[in-house]
Amino acid sequence: MKQSKIKKAQMRRKYHVRKKIYGTSERPRLSVFRSSRHIYVQIVDDSAGVTLASASTRATGLRGEISGANGNIPAAEAIGTAIAKEAISVGINCVVFDRNRYKYHGRIKALADAARKSGLVF
Numbered sequence: 001m002k003q004s005k006i007k008k009a010q011m012r013r014k015y016h017v018r019k020k021i022y023g024t025s026e027r028p029r030l031s032v033f034r035s036s037r038h039i040y041v042q043i044v045d046d047s048a049g050v051t052l053a054s055a056s057t058r059a060t061g062l063r064g065e066i067s068g069a070n071g072n073i074p075a076a077e078a079i080g081t082a083i084a085k086e087a088i089s090v091g092i093n094c095v096v097f098d099r100n101r102y103k104y105h106g107r108i109k110a111l112a113d114a115a116r117k118s119g120l121v122f
Contacts, residue, residue: 013101021098022046030083030095030115030122034107037071041083041111043095053090055082076107080114088119097122 003011023029023046033040042054055062057070057079065078087095102108116122 010101017099017101021096023096023098027094027096028052028092029098030087030120031098032100032102032108032111034076034102035071037069039071039076039079039107039111041079043083043087043090043092052092053083053086055079055086071107073107073110076111077114080111081118084115084118084120093119094121 021029023044025045025047028043028045030041030043038057040054040056040058043052044050045052057066057075059082062078062082065082066075069075087093097112099108099112104112112122
């Protein structure tokens with residue numbers, strides 16, 4: 001089955017971002033995925049192939065903090081704060097930011113700024 005032009009462009013952008021970024025045990029990778037309705041983020045150690053921490057707008061623990069829509073900038077800020085708290089509780093202070101194939105603006109920028117403000121270094 002053929003891939004569409006849009007999917008090929010997305011995969012090309014993802015490749016160009018990921019060829020420069022690799023998560024180690026000292027500095028794991030903070031990977032972001034966004035859909036039209038939700039935002040998912042996880043901290044991954046690529047050398048071991050393990051997810052160390054994760055947060056999303058679909059998590060039941062964050063439902064009280066997020067009011068209204070789950071795919072907007074306030075929700076991204078709540079997820080950034082949550083992943084920073086979870087990472088620090090696990091013992092992770094420094095990460096490498098993987099924006100995946102998305103531009104660094106809007107929800108992605110809000111998530112990164114909130115994570116930085118909460119104590120995560122990248």
